[in-house]
Amino acid sequence: MATLTLPQEVPSPTQDSETLRKAFEGWGTDENTVIQVLGHRNATQRKIIRDTYQELYNQSLIDSLRSELSGDFRRAVVLWAYDPAERDARLVKKALNSKKIGLDELKVIVEISCASSPHHLLAVRKCYCSLYECSLEEDIILDAPPSLRKILVGLVSSFRFDGAVVDLDVATDEASKLQEAIALKQLDQDIVVWILSTRNPFQLKATFESYHHNFGNHIYEDIKDYGNDMLASLVNIVIRCILSPEKHFAEVIKFATAGWGTDENSLTRVIVSRAEIDLMKVREAYLEMYKTSLDYVVKDDTSGDYRAFLMALLGQ
Amino acid sequence: MATLTLPQEVPSPTQDSETLRKAFEGWGTDENTVIQVLGHRNATQRKIIRDTYQELYNQSLIDSLRSELSGDFRRAVVLWAYDPAERDARLVKKALNSKKIGLDELKVIVEISCASSPHHLLAVRKCYCSLYECSLEEDIILDAPPSLRKILVGLVSSFRFDGAVVDLDVATDEASKLQEAIALKQLDQDIVVWILSTRNPFQLKATFESYHHNFGNHIYEDIKDYGNDMLASLVNIVIRCILSPEKHFAEVIKFATAGWGTDENSLTRVIVSRAEIDLMKVREAYLEMYKTSLDYVVKDDTSGDYRAFLMALLGQ
CATH class of the missing domain: 1.10.220.10 (Annexin)
Known part of the structure; x- marks a missing residue:
């Protein structure tokens, strides 16, 4: 139930790397090409592109994206370019580093531990240790509000059985x-x-x-x-x-786009992290819950390359 | 600091499988050959032998060992033949299934969570889920003595940072x-x-x-x-x-071999699970703590093929 669409014939990782490199060259950046390439490759393909790009140009693709793009568009593309486990480890670290840690910041931890596969959660924990030289649990105990530490440590430490066994x-x-x-x-x-x-x-x-x-x-x-x-x-x-993860994510998008301003961080997080998992179901849930099309709301609340990239991940 | 010794020229997995198959054929079993082969192969080699044996004879090596061997020798060789993560998952399940669960039974859980690598602990948890269709934590909460549940759940859920960072x-x-x-x-x-x-x-x-x-x-x-x-x-x-894991394991062997009887389960667990990790250090700790050679004690308390197998794992 992903929304991500792949081209019928996927170019080789070398071709993709060369296309991206070309898009970065010269004075301006060809953002449209970046969207056309990265916005239509799955996690495995993106990993191979990252490796190939590094090999070809002796530079990290993530660094290139960071220096060539800007604003919410940059943030979304960079998050998307990461390995999903690294992306989530970084999102969690950012949440725990916030000056004021409230429920909005901590949602990402709940999503990773309750709306992802147990294997993904373990991968995030491993990645967190590698990146920050301490366990995710240690940082939760250090930074999360005292009343939430116990449940959060329990949730991120879980490795649930991955099957439909019910007593x-x-x-x-x-x-x-x-x-x-x-x-x-x-x-x-x-x-x-x-x-x-x-x-x-x-x-x-x-x-x-x-x-x-x-x-x-x-x-x-x-x-x-x-x-x-x-x-x-x-x-x-x-x-x-x-x-019902899809209802939860529909709700997050609703809140992120409600009122005058837009909470781009939350909007980006949901679209980027669910595009390969269940964004189609989130879209259906959104329509059912709010009688509006999710695509319309996203389009309406965003603009420019950022909008084009999110719409690409939404399969448009 | 392993005690396990490998031959200078390791036969191919096919040769090893054929040698083992031959040892099982006919009326008796050639236990010495089983020891000579399996007692001198590391975990990776044993995995390939298991796979090759299965392919060649359409039978699991573990099943063959179970039907051909007996007593403490069988138990030790079968445990050794398993993948280390599966071995430990089975040891933990056996501990939690005991009629009376005391500290002796629960030691194995502490050893896996505090004296193994974080990656091994995760592998054990994954394997536990696959084998028993529930998480290790669920079984601990169900079976362990109430006063120990909280600490045991915490320990097995840990994924400690694997480096020397100290504050x-x-x-x-x-x-x-x-x-x-x-x-x-x-x-x-x-x-x-x-x-x-x-x-x-x-x-x-x-x-x-x-x-x-x-x-x-x-x-x-x-x-x-x-x-x-x-x-x-x-x-x-x-x-x-x-x-000091080595002192802990030396102590377990001391208790297992003290007095008239021998606690073969504990003795086997320590030798089998540490032969590839730190049994050399356990041997040194034993000598320092009890002024006796660990090898002498093991030899003295065991006999027959069981003794020969443990001595092989001890590098003799």
């Missing part, structure tokens, strides 16, 4: 445990962290269904009743990312 | 936090679990040194004062495995 008795039992923790307003209990961070998504969906069936409300409705509580809000993002 | 201020600060938790007899505090499970071994050694310097005692001495407390004992094994 309904466990679902019933753990729904009760969650209900108890919510009633006591103790979402930082070990058991809550364990359930949310070790169970596979299918098991968790069964648990949330069991919660709804046995206690009347959806679990996120009960947690919302908490009011202004960062941990409760984070847990709701976790639940949303597990239950 | 002495952090060491001083965290030594104080550990001292406080020990004084309060609250080793299950989040901060204790975080320190022990996210910091790299070099950082942790600095923290333990700082503890000694600032509070007079070694940290494990203060924890020992707790008395009969499973969590305290487990934390001491963690500390031992981080400070």
Whole structure:
């Protein structure tokens, strides 16, 4: 359910590198060519292009992109050019380095741990260690708001089973445990962290269904009743990312494009990180939830090369 | 610092497979040949032999070994024949499936998370998921003694930075936090679990040194004062495995061979799992700690093919 489109005949990595190099040459940069090449290559192809470019010109493609492009367009293309694990490791580091770390910044951590494959999460952790010489967990403990450290460390440390194995008795039992923790307003209990961070998504969906069936409300409705509580809000993002990542990402785009300004960082993050995964489903969810086309909103809120690049990733 | 020895000219995987197949043929099994071949091949070579054997005879080498060998010898050779990550995943599962799970059973989990590389630990977790269709953490939460679940989940979920980066201020600060938790007899505090499970071994050694310097005692001495407390004992094994894995393993062999009987499971685990890593250092530590040769003790406590196999792994 990706939106990324590849040409029927993909040029060789050498041809692509030469085309990009040519686009960088001279006074101006031929941004359109950059979009035509990189905006229509998958992660494996981009990796080979990076390697080939480095070999041919003894320079990193990322560095060339950084020096040739600018603004939101540069940021989006550079993120896209990275290996997905490195991209996410850098996004997480940036979030943790923010002056004020709120839920908006921390969403990326939840997305990587609850709406990505367990193998991708491990790759991000490995990459984080290589880039920053410490574990991702250490930086979370250092930088994240105290009330969120425990759940975030649990989430990023998880390696969930990657299959549809569900035990309904466990679902019933753990729904009760969650209900108890919510009633006591103790979402930082070990058991809550364990359930949310070790169970596979299918098991968790069964648990949330069991919660709804046995206690009347959806679990996120009960947690919302908490009011202004960062941990409760984070847990709701976790639940949303597990239950329906596409709705979560549709919502992020909605918020990023609502009102006068645009939150380009969030918009870029969603389009770049999901174009090869489930952006088609995000598009459908968006239409269903907001009765508007996602493509229209993105087009309307952006301009120039940045817009052209996002539209390319959206398959247009 | 491995003890494993390889022949100067290693036969091809096909030759090795044929030699093994021949050793299995007829009425008896030629155990000596099994030892001569498998007892002198490293993990990569054994993997290729497994693959080649499977291809040549349409049968798994592990199954052949299981049906041809017996007793402690079989158990040791089969464990050795597995891929190290699969071996450890199976050892952990066996520990968690024990009728009575005590510290002896759980040592293997601490060893894998505190005395192995972070990459090996991840490989074990991946393998555990593939073999048992659930995460290792889920089984720990289900089966381990309640007081140990939190620390064990933290330990197996860790992915420590794999380098000698030390911050002495952090060491001083965290030594104080550990001292406080020990004084309060609250080793299950989040901060204790975080320190022990996210910091790299070099950082942790600095923290333990700082503890000694600032509070007079070694940290494990203060924890020992707790008395009969499973969590305290487990934390001491963690500390031992981080400070000096070779002393920990020497101690395990000492206990396994002490008194009249022999704990073959523990003896096999140490020799098989460390022969390619640091068994030479374990041997030196053993001599220093107990003024006896480890090789002598192993020889004295075992017999027959089992003894011959362990001695082969010890490089004799």
